[in-house]
Amino acid sequence: MSVLIETQDLQKYFKTPRGWLHAVDGINLKIDEGQTLGVVGESGCGKSTLGRAVLRLQDPTGGKIFYEGQDLMAMNKKEVRSMCTKMQMIFQDPYSSLNPRMSIWQLIAEPMLINHMYKGDKEGLNKKIEELMDTVGLAKRLTHAYPHELDGGRRQRIGVARALSVDPKFIVCDEPVSALDVSIQAQILNLLMDLQRDRGLTYMFITHDLSVVKHISNEIMVMYMGKCVERAPKRELFSNPSHPYTQALLRAIPEPNIDKRGELQVLKGEVTSPINPKPGCRFAHRCPYVRESCLADGVELQEIAPSHFVACPYSSEING
Ligand SMILES: Nc1ncnc2c1ncn2[C@@H]1O[C@H](COP(=O)(O)OP(=O)(O)OP(=O)(O)O)[C@@H](O)[C@H]1O
Ligand SMILES: [Mg+2]
Structure with missing residues (x-):
């Protein structure tokens, strides 16, 4: 190793x-x-x-x-x-580490957009977000939900998806x-x-x-x-x-x-x-x-x- x-x-x-x-x-x-x-x-x-x-x-x-x-x-x-x-980080409090004004889609997209991934490839980005939500166990219907609509476990799943998004x-x-x-x-x-x-x-x-x-x-x-x-x-x-x-x-x-x-x-x-x-x-x-x-x-x-x-x-x- x-x-x-x-x-x-x-x-x-x-x-x-x-x-x-x-x-x-x-x-x-x-x-x-x-x-x-x-x-x-x-x-x-x-x-x-x-x-x-x-x-x-x-x-x-x-x-x-x-x-x-x-x-x-x-x-x-x-x-x-x-x-x-x-190298990424997952934080303790998924509530305060997630911007309450952003939807799940936006929250998961953000690290990729900051790192210039999927630039101009909306379809690729959507597909990636769908895959990530599936990987961390977030239902597709939640794509446009906001953090306050979710329980702590699901909010932490967003945190995990964000960290994973940049591979x-x-x-x-x-x-x-x-x-x-x-x-x-x-x-x-x-x-x-x-x-x-x-x-x-x-x-x-x-x-x-x-x-x-x-x-x-x-x-x-x-x-x-x-x-x-x-x-x-x-x-x-x-x-x-x-x-x-x-x-x-x-x-x-x-x-x-x-x-x-x-x-x-x-x-x-x-x-x-x-x-x-x-x-x-x-x-x-x-x-x-x-x-x-x-x-x-x-x-x-x-x-x-x-x-x-x-x-x-x-x-x-x-x-x-
Ligand atoms: N920006 C800062 N300025 C001054 N002191 C700080 C700063 N950040 C942390 N400290 C101090 O450094 C020490 C270590 O803090 P740290 O947050 O790393 O501890 P921790 O083990 O993560 O604690 P917790 O379990 O409460 O999260 C503490 O005494 C804290 O008060
Ligand atoms: Mg600490």
């Missing part, structure tokens, strides 16, 4: 009145063609910023991004724009099912998995909910305050979660027989600020296993099993 997307030490900092906010702070990732990387972490840990930075929708502060070995950071604005037929290879799915009812979530996840199988798509699938990526990912990266704290093939991550934060996230997956007090316990402690972060482990203040050295030393990812990386020097002791 060949690597489609790679980042090296990717950083995105935001200037704030209180200093630099390290939203994405040195992320290294690789996604093979046709595979899905799940990116998981709590609100504000930098998932969306990472997704946008990888597509250069937001310019990174530092680091490198490669698409099929091409250096995206070396490209100028025009070259980056031309990449948007290869991309890579799609960043930013919490695409988080705003949907559980039953509808499964339908959209199945649709995304079917599309991946049929078209060989590569996904970065962002979510705050580990149970959502359980089905769709090949590999999972857990983020905490701009950093990757653990990365592993999916099965390995679920069977051998090794970073205290990953363990806390797993405990937070609601299961009927889990003690609610256990869930609350993991959220104890002060959340440190991502603005001018101090050296040392960023999870230290909430970690039940914290030691003095955790506050002082920077933590690097270590490979504790094949392709399983953990940013905690004490993980084997904790889990041993």
Whole structure:
């Protein structure tokens, strides 16, 4: 399998009145063609910023991004724009990301028209839109409907059709099912998995909910305050979660027989600020296993099993 997307030490900092906010702070990732990387972490840990930075929708502060070995950071604005037929994004809230004044036809046509596809070929465009609606499971009778006339699941299907319209290879799915009812979530996840199988798509699938990526990912990266704290093939991550934060996230997956007090316990402690972060482990203040050295030393990812990386020097002791 060949690597489609790679980042090296990717950083995105935001200037704030209180200093630099390290939203994405040195992320290294690789996604093979046709595979899905799940990116998981709590609100504000930098998932969306990472997704946008990888597509250069937001310019990174530092680091490198490669698409099929091409250096995206070396490209100028025009070259980056031309990449948007290869790399697309699906957003969390299909309501606010769709222009309410545009019909489904217009919404699906828009990315193609912006990219000068089907120029002067109305018939070809109509046919393509019909095909796309069929692919994502939107009835033909809805062609001239408006987003407000549809439920959340169908609106997200428009989002998927828009992303697919330019025939991309890579799609960043930013919490695409988080705003949907559980039953509808499964339908959209199945649709995304079917599309991946049929078209060989590569996904970065962002979510705050580990149970959502359980089905769709090949590999999972857990983020905490701009950093990757653990990365592993999916099965390995679920069977051998090794970073205290990953363990806390797993405990937070609601299961009927889990003690609610256990869930609350993991959220104890002060959340440190991502603005001018101090050296040392960023999870230290909430970690039940914290030691003095955790506050002082920077933590690097270590490979504790094949392709399983953990940013905690004490993980084997904790889990041993
Ligand atoms: N344009 C911006 N200017 C300043 N700070 C920003 C900006 N965008 C994001 N941030 C900050 O960067 C951090 C990461 O935000 P981001 O939206 O990437 O998190 P997230 O993991 O996607 O969260 P959520 O699960 O809520 O979507 C947050 O602290 C956020 O406040
Ligand atoms: Mg987000």
